[in-house]
Amino acid sequence: MSRIEQNSATFQKDPTEFTPTSFKVIGKREDIPVLKEIGQKIDESKRLKEEGNQYFKQKDYKKALSSYNKAILYVIGLVGEDDEHYQYGNASSKLNKEQESIVKELKCSIYLNISQIDLFNKNFSKCVERATKSLDIKQTAKGYYRRAIAYMELNDFQRSQKDFEKSLQLDSALEKDIQQKIQQLKQKEKQEDKKSQAFYSKMFY
Structure with a gap:
């Protein structure tokens, strides 16, 4: 079997729900049971979010991040009527207005919590990405x-x-x-300006 065939064999599109850009990695998500009912997915996402919050309070950010990431997996493919992918969904992915409101709040809150962990871990680019996802929702x-x-x-x-x-x-x-x-921002900007000036001054004789 070629290397390309080996790589493609490890991925399989999840047939239980429509997710525009996500694929299920076989052997990597055994701890993520497949749930078909929207209500079950929302309830499990809420449970995992609360689990993540408890780990966060204990300052166990690694476990908190794991719980938040699992929580997102349950709701990431769910779409409301205003979503561009709504027409391609099936019964297990289409939300009514009440469910859509709940899922939006969940996604917003989870991405926001992850952005705080990114700050603690000094993953600033990731923090921008997660905070932006949260802000896109609310x-x-x-x-x-x-x-x-x-x-x-x-x-x-x-x-x-x-x-x-x-x-x-x-x-x-x-x-x-x-x-x-x-004020801290302005001081940092001045320091960076001085560094830049010192750097460029060395380039001229």
Whole structure:
């Protein structure tokens, strides 16, 4: 068997639900039982999210991340009527309005929680990615705040300041903390400017 055939043999599209971009990896998801009913998938996602929250409180971020990732797997392929993939779904993937609202809140919350773990682990690019997924579903002060910190650590100062300002617009209680972060941002930007000037000055004689 060729290498390409070996690789393709390890993947099999999951026939139980429509997921536009995800594939089931055989032998990698034995701990993810296949559930066909939407209500079961939502309930299991909620359970795993709460499990992740408990691990998070215990500062066991590795286990928390594992639980959150499993929680997302149960709802990632579920689509509401406004979703572009709705027409391609089957009975086990199409949501009614109430279910759609619940699933959106679940996804938003889980991605938001994962973004905090990314910050703790200094995975700033991943934090931007997860926070953005959360914000695409629902704009929250926490989402903008966490993405702003990640942008600051990535030296993307303009985007960072914009996100801090959006976070403040959504939650005025964060004003003191955000003003401190913006000052920290400006200081970091000045330091980076000095480093750049020193670097480029060495290139000229």
